[in-house]
Amino acid sequence: MAMCCNETCKNTETVATCDICIQEYCKICSKISSTEERTVALKARRLRYYCPKCYEQMIKYEILAHNNHKLSSENKQLKEKIQNITTYNQRKEEERRVELPSTEPALVRSKHTICRVCTANGKLDEVIFTARKHGKVTYHCARASKWGDLLPVKLEFKETSDGDNIDKSEECTEK
Secondary structure: OOOOOOOOOHHHHHHHHOOOOOOEOOOOOOOEEEEEEEEEHHHHHOOOOOHHHHHHHHHHHHHHHHHHHHHHHHHHHHHHHHHHHHHHHOOOOHHHOOEEEEEOEEEEEOOOEEEEEOOOOOOHHHHHHHHHHHHHHHHHHHHOOOOOEEEEEEEEEEEEEEEOEEEEEEEEEOO
16 A cells, blocks of 8 residues: 655555546645656546646535536526627727616606616616607507616707706617
């Protein structure tokens, strides 16, 4: 029986042979012994022991293979969502300012729709879309929007002050 080459450990039962690099190592102190090589008989037994260096490589490979398989077969929607986010982030900043992502599903009411959107300034705003004020196409687009959809409008806030009252009026223009 082989003995661990580490002088402080000196265990006899914890020595194993790596399946990949054919070196003996101690399971407790992880010290690799390169003096003895594996025989053909041990190779035929196919013991599942790996030295620490080979084990790390095997774990990294298995995690990578598992994640690739999981993304490609089980979560196609997640993969598409990740691709959409990366393409959205790669757009030019000017194009991103025109489209407003909705932060919640649209609240559809009679003759108007309330959408909470994230503006180019990074603020959360509430926009009330009507067919008369914004046009039929924009109004129907806002009614059909869900969480995360990009609305094709550009918001411009104008402040008008009459004494103490400050009124913020919005103007939406189609893209």
